[in-house]
Amino acid sequence: MDVAIVTVGDELLAGDTQDTNSTWLCGQLTERGVQVRRVTTVPDEIGEIARVVNEYRAEYDAVITTGGLGPTHDDVTMEAVAAAFGREVEPHEGALAWLEEHGGYSADDLVAGTTNLPAGARMLPNEEGVAPGAVVETVYVLPGVPAEMKAMFQLVADEFSGDRTYTTFLTTPQPESELIDLMVTLQETFGVSVGSYPGENVRVKVTARDPETLEDAASWLRERIDVVEGPEVSETA
Known part of the structure; x- marks a missing residue:
């Protein structure tokens, strides 16, 4: 199984934040016999994220993105992944239901866009935060906050395996x-x-x-x- 990792964030490219997520993911994937073929950092730009995701999903068995989830102006990863598949983002009822049950939030409590996912995506609950992740075919969209990313990866870890x-x-x-x-x-x-x-x-x-x-x-x-x-x-x- 060949995998590419895409880390998203202007702060990573500026050197303001150290990218520990890709290093941790590489270790986790290698332990499972998975070959990590690419680690790429891109800015918070829909076009750049979509271009790289689209290229890598055609080349590799899976793509993992980290960063850019949430409702703020620079959280554009969900929209970019949707664009890579030619889809729209839309409110995800399952994401809202999970946050209401496990986080104590209601629709009125959440900033608009928090539970918007690419159409047809599988929701990944954020057990350490708020903004959910998603799986769109072979692309896994995870948060950038390390604790949130690690907890969410464990939910899908069994989907990554390779030869011993x-x-x-x-x-x-x-x-x-x-x-x-x-x-x-x-x-x-x-x-x-x-x-x-x-x-x-x-x-x-x-x-x-x-x-x-x-x-x-x-x-x-x-x-x-x-x-x-x-x-x-x-x-x-």
Whole structure:
């Protein structure tokens, strides 16, 4: 399963707010065996959001957007997602009923537009806030407030899954430039994916579809580099 993440907000592009949502979502999706293929930040502009969502929904199995939900002037994500599908936004009776039952709100209490969703959307209740999210076919529209986004993602988390993978890390003091040929040979020989992450030392990440291949690949690599600490093995479903 391939997924793209679109984070929405002028404040993200201006550097006023740090985007922690995409990092958290990437971790959650990776743990489920999902491949995150794109993370893109766009401004609070209907045309930009709609263009990117439309492009990504054609390319990937699912798109997750965060940010821009609510009734204020710059909360335009619902309208933009609707535009990407050629739909209108309209009051969602289920969203209003949920807020009346669980939030103690009435229609008179809510700012106009709070419960407007793209036509035909599945409503996602906001258990940590007010403005609901939505699912429109393969596009999941989540809030930008981290606590609200995390709670809402848990409602749909089971809809994201992929092949089980196994990962190990090896740490070496050798520079990345010395590892290039080894990484290419490792991938070609064992059919694994390999990443390297520089720092005080270089961490080499090896990922395979089964534990036997992972162990064979890791053993092969350990024999050819200087390892300063033992491997860390993890499994994702």
